[in-house]
Amino acid sequence: MSAVRFKGVGKRFGSVVALADLDLEIEPGEFVSLLGPSGSGKTTTLNLLAGLLPIDEGEISIGDRVVNHVPPDRRDIAMVFQNYALYPHMSVHENIAFPLRARGRALDDAKIDAMVTGVAGKLGIGELLARYPKELSGGQQQRVALGRAMVREPKVFLLDEPLSNLDARLRLRMRRDLKALHDALGATIVYVTHDQAEAMTLSTRVAVFNHGRLQQFDTPEAIYHRPANIFVGNFVGEREMNLIPGDLAVENGASVVRGRGMAMALGSASPTFSAAAGSRVVLGVRAEGIVPVADPMATDVPARVVATERAGPEVAVFASAGDGIELCCRAEAHAQFGKGQAIGLRFVPEYLHLFDAGSEKSLRIRGSTKEE
Amino acid sequence: MRFRGAAEPYTYIVPLLALETLFVAVPLGIGFYYSLHKADYFQIAGFRGLDNYWAVLQSPLVHESLIATAIFAFGSLILTFVLGFSLALYLERDTRLNAFVRAVVLVPYVIAMLVGSLLLKWIFSRDAGVMDMMLVPLGLGDVSILADPKGAMAALMYNAVWRDSAFAMVLLMAGLKAVDPRLYAAARVDGAGPFYRFYRLTLPLLRIPIFITVVRLLIHFVNVLTFALVLTGGGPGSATQTMGLTLYRIGFVDFKLGNASALAFLVLLFNLALIAVLLRLFRERRGAT
Amino acid sequence: MNAAPSWRRRALVRRAINAAITLTICLFALFPILWGLSTSLKPSGRILAFPPELLPSQPTLEHYRLLVKTGIHGPLANSAIVSFATVVLALVLGTLAAYALARFEFRGKRAILFAVIAIMSIPLPSLLVPSFIFLALLGLTNTLTGLALLYTTYQLPITVWILYGYFRTIPREYENAAMIDGYSRLEALRKVVLPLSGPGLIAAGLFVLTFAWNDFVVAVAMNSSEGARTLPVAIYGYLGFFGREWGPLTAAAMVSVVPVIVIFALFQRYFLSGMSGGGVKG
Numbered sequence: 001m002s003a004v005r006f007k008g009v010g011k012r013f014g015s016v017v018a019l020a021d022l023d024l025e026i027e028p029g030e031f032v033s034l035l036g037p038s039g040s041g042k043t044t045t046l047n048l049l050a051g052l053l054p055i056d057e058g059e060i061s062i063g064d065r066v067v068n069h070v071p072p073d074r075r076d077i078a079m080v081f082q083n084y085a086l087y088p089h090m091s092v093h094e095n096i097a098f099p100l101r102a103r104g105r106a107l108d109d110a111k112i113d114a115m116v117t118g119v120a121g122k123l124g125i126g127e128l129l130a131r132y133p134k135e136l137s138g139g140q141q142q143r144v145a146l147g148r149a150m151v152r153e154p155k156v157f158l159l160d161e162p163l164s165n166l167d168a169r170l171r172l173r174m175r176r177d178l179k180a181l182h183d184a185l186g187a188t189i190v191y192v193t194h195d196q197a198e199a200m201t202l203s204t205r206v207a208v209f210n211h212g213r214l215q216q217f218d219t220p221e222a223i224y225h226r227p228a229n230i231f232v233g234n235f236v237g238e239r240e241m242n243l244i245p246g247d248l249a250v251e252n253g254a255s256v257v258r259g260r261g262m263a264m265a266l267g268s269a270s271p272t273f274s275a276a277a278g279s280r281v282v283l284g285v286r287a288e289g290i291v292p293v294a295d296p297m298a299t300d301v302p303a304r305v306v307a308t309e310r311a312g313p314e315v316a317v318f319a320s321a322g323d324g325i326e327l328c329c330r331a332e333a334h335a336q337f338g339k340g341q342a343i344g345l346r347f348v349p350e351y352l353h354l355f356d357a358g359s360e361k362s363l364r365i366r367g368s369t370k371e372e
Numbered sequence: 373m374r375f376r377g378a379a380e381p382y383t384y385i386v387p388l389l390a391l392e393t394l395f396v397a398v399p400l401g402i403g404f405y406y407s408l409h410k411a412d413y414f415q416i417a418g419f420r421g422l423d424n425y426w427a428v429l430q431s432p433l434v435h436e437s438l439i440a441t442a443i444f445a446f447g448s449l450i451l452t453f454v455l456g457f458s459l460a461l462y463l464e465r466d467t468r469l470n471a472f473v474r475a476v477v478l479v480p481y482v483i484a485m486l487v488g489s490l491l492l493k494w495i496f497s498r499d500a501g502v503m504d505m506m507l508v509p510l511g512l513g514d515v516s517i518l519a520d521p522k523g524a525m526a527a528l529m530y531n532a533v534w535r536d537s538a539f540a541m542v543l544l545m546a547g548l549k550a551v552d553p554r555l556y557a558a559a560r561v562d563g564a565g566p567f568y569r570f571y572r573l574t575l576p577l578l579r580i581p582i583f584i585t586v587v588r589l590l591i592h593f594v595n596v597l598t599f600a601l602v603l604t605g606g607g608p609g610s611a612t613q614t615m616g617l618t619l620y621r622i623g624f625v626d627f628k629l630g631n632a633s634a635l636a637f638l639v640l641l642f643n644l645a646l647i648a649v650l651l652r653l654f655r656e657r658r659g660a661t
Numbered sequence: 662m663n664a665a666p667s668w669r670r671r672a673l674v675r676r677a678i679n680a681a682i683t684l685t686i687c688l689f690a691l692f693p694i695l696w697g698l699s700t701s702l703k704p705s706g707r708i709l710a711f712p713p714e715l716l717p718s719q720p721t722l723e724h725y726r727l728l729v730k731t732g733i734h735g736p737l738a739n740s741a742i743v744s745f746a747t748v749v750l751a752l753v754l755g756t757l758a759a760y761a762l763a764r765f766e767f768r769g770k771r772a773i774l775f776a777v778i779a780i781m782s783i784p785l786p787s788l789l790v791p792s793f794i795f796l797a798l799l800g801l802t803n804t805l806t807g808l809a810l811l812y813t814t815y816q817l818p819i820t821v822w823i824l825y826g827y828f829r830t831i832p833r834e835y836e837n838a839a840m841i842d843g844y845s846r847l848e849a850l851r852k853v854v855l856p857l858s859g860p861g862l863i864a865a866g867l868f869v870l871t872f873a874w875n876d877f878v879v880a881v882a883m884n885s886s887e888g889a890r891t892l893p894v895a896i897y898g899y900l901g902f903f904g905r906e907w908g909p910l911t912a913a914a915m916v917s918v919v920p921v922i923v924i925f926a927l928f929q930r931y932f933l934s935g936m937s938g939g940g941v942k943g
């Protein structure tokens with residue numbers, strides 16, 4: 001039995017389709033990120049799951065219950081909002097206790113107190129119980145919001161971009177805390193974010209959305225190394241993918257993509273893709289899949305350095321190749337490439353992706369790639 | 373241009389200050405001076421010290437007026453506030469229909485008070501027949517609302533509520549809009565029903581706008597004169613002789629300017645006390661946001 | 662699956678109730694005005710008929726003609742003149758003061774801001790007697806000038822308040838750029854800031870206009886002579902003059918009310934921003 005299930009779920013706002021035909025199953029204990037740019041439908045999906053919006057088509061189940069017409073407070077979920085939505089006129093203690101009192105459950109004050117202090121202890125905010133939200137730092141407020149969610153021991157936690165209000169360093173630290181919390185609680189978490197690095201670090205599985213449609217639902221590793229279409233390949237990863245349109249040719253039993261004035265051999269990656277010779281394709285390769293070498297004659301693809309960028313321990317080299325297309329490649333830290341220098345580009349077969357030029361879908365044969 | 377530096381802002385402010393000082397502060401000073409003298413029809417005829425004040429405080433007319441004003445002010449305050457708050461809650465969302473209804477509710481407020489009272493006077497009078505049409509089925513026909521002391525007070529309060537609910541609505545709606553809607557979403561997910569949300573979220577968060585609205589309404593109702601002057605003339609008898617009307621009577625009908633000035637000063641003191649409360653509230657709001 | 666139909670029924674019932682409530686609210690607010698309009702168009706004989714009819718079956722303009730004959734155009738013109746003058750004066754002085762408050766820091770600024778709020782809250786009736794005495798001493802009673810000066814005085818605080826709030830939202834960079842280009846501050850204000858302040862000026866202007874057009878208490882105290890009357894004072898006079906002739910009375914009411922409603926309908930948005938600007942949101 002899955003923890004959360006979407007079956008054919010759709011949602012429209014007037015004439016705008018916010019979400020179309022969503023099928024998604026989340027297992028208990030998973031940390032699933034809903035990833036995508038703004039307007040992609042990820043927040044809509046979360047709000048539908050929470051019951052804050054009514055669905056137009058389809059069915060949502062939590063546990064073994066269909067919850068389409070069940071109001072938010074009866075769905076056994078808890079939600080943490082982007083700006084935490086802490087009640088400003090209540091103390092931290094009252095904030096965390098609010099869900100326990102709101103339902104008119106006959107819980108006595110002692111029991112409520114115990115639950116609140118217990119949760120506060122787990123989150124390390126025990127000393128802050130008497131303070132008010134505006135006296136707390138961003139990270140502390142975040143934990144109070146989490147506490148308010150945790151105190152109800154719900155089936156599913158919904159988090160709506162909870163880290164986007166924090167500064168970069170704090171965000172990284174909170175990410176680790178969230179992951180630790182997930183491991184400790186074993187709870188099912190549905191997490192909305194537009195930050196792909198965040199999704200990749202935190203999740204057991206990632207659901208990528210675009211234009212109201214689910215693009216791919218897979219482990220972070222699969223999403224990164226086997227993107228289902230150009231959008232996913234581009235969206236995930238530090239930089240955008242290099243995309244080279246061309247035609248697929250088969251020469252001497254090996255596949256070659258000819259486009260933009262270059263000929264790139266797929267080499268050992270050929271059997272992993274299924275495409276007819278002569279079809280229009282797009283070759284996708286991340287920066288780490290193109291290695292610049294000093295000798296232009298050593299590879300099939302000569303190029304000229306346009307710019308270099310130091311990014312932490314690595315160097316990104318931007319080179320102009322073929323008919324002028326600019327490609328981004330990754331070089332070792334100690335490599336020295338000067339502007340204007342003539343170099344060669346070596347395409348690493350294991351990092352190549354092939355997409356159909358029309359549908360933008362991946363041409364990879366399923367199950368054909370060895371696990372990294 | 374640099375040398376104008378320090379003095380520059382003051383040159384911009386001077387006209388404002390001059391006008392306000394001239395036409396607010398100076399009259400207040402003159403009024404106070406008159407309040408200490410015997411003055412009928414502008415003739416100052418002798419210093420009376422605080423005699424005018426005593427006369428006013430002991431005048432039976434003023435006493436009756438205080439009672440009428442108290443009934444009117446507090447009655448209207450409660451009704452106007454409740455209706456205004458209800459409208460603000462009901463029409464809060466920004467739909468086109470709501471925007472239209474808000475505008476309709478504001479029409480009684482934007483027209484002249486005089487005209488509003490005149491139109492209501494017409495409706496309440498027996499001649500129009502409208503009231504009879506409505507009351508006969510209830511078995512209350514054959515009454516002249518404005519001729520009956522209780523009826524007249526009720527009509528006066530109706531006038532106040534009809535016009536000023538819109539004012540309360542606008543002030544309270546601005547307060548409602550300032551509340552982060554996600555707090556309500558969070559409360560819904562936390563299991564709070566609509567009444568619980570109102571009681572524990574809306575009311576506490578709207579504390580200051582509510583106080584500001586109440587104080588401003590109170591100041592308005594205690595002082596207003598047009599409603600009573602047009603609708604009931606203060607009658608029957610002096611059942612609806614509110615303070616504003618009394619002030620007008622003594623000053624502009626009887627022309628006892630000395631007494632009128634004394635009464636005006638006393639009323640002003642009361643108003644200033646309320647205004648001081650208002651300023652405190654404004655400052656608190658600034659601090660909170 | 663069984664839950665769906667009753668849930669849909671409940672939604673329909675809710676919508677019906679909402680429609681009923683909305684209709685009641687609109688009737689409650691507009692009925693007196695509509696009834697007055699209807700009465701003003703009924704011939705004298707039919708006004709007192711019982712049961713009263715809602716829509717005039719024989720509409721007539723006789724009451725309006727009567728008003729013109731008894732000289733309503735005098736007060737009408739007076740009201741228009743005073744309103745216009747007040748708007749101009751209030752906007753000019755108010756813009757200067759609001760601009761200074763929005764852009765400069767100077768001693769006494771906070772005091773002035775507080776004073777503005779305080780004066781805004783002083784109810785007019787309590788100022789009537791002293792202001793009357795003062796105007797009489799200046800010889801300005803029964804003049805349009807005196808009235809315009811008083812109106813401006815009473816409306817400047819809220820004008821300043823609205824414009825102050827508005828100017829603060831305009832980035833300083835605009836005037837700074839103009840001044841670097843050689844304009845004086847006043848010219849920068851006129852050429853750069855004011856064009857950008859349309860909505861604020863309209864909101865403040867509408868407020869002042871409505872007040873000046875509608876005011877009764879100040880006008881009746883200061884200007885009761887026939888030549889200097891404004892429209893509301895004239896209407897009050899009609900109450901005595903026409904006694905219980907509700908035809909001309911309601912017609913006079915309409916003369917005052919219709920321009921206001923038309924302007925309000927056209928400029929609603931600005932009214933609302935002005936009203937709460939004077940009260941709650943800073």
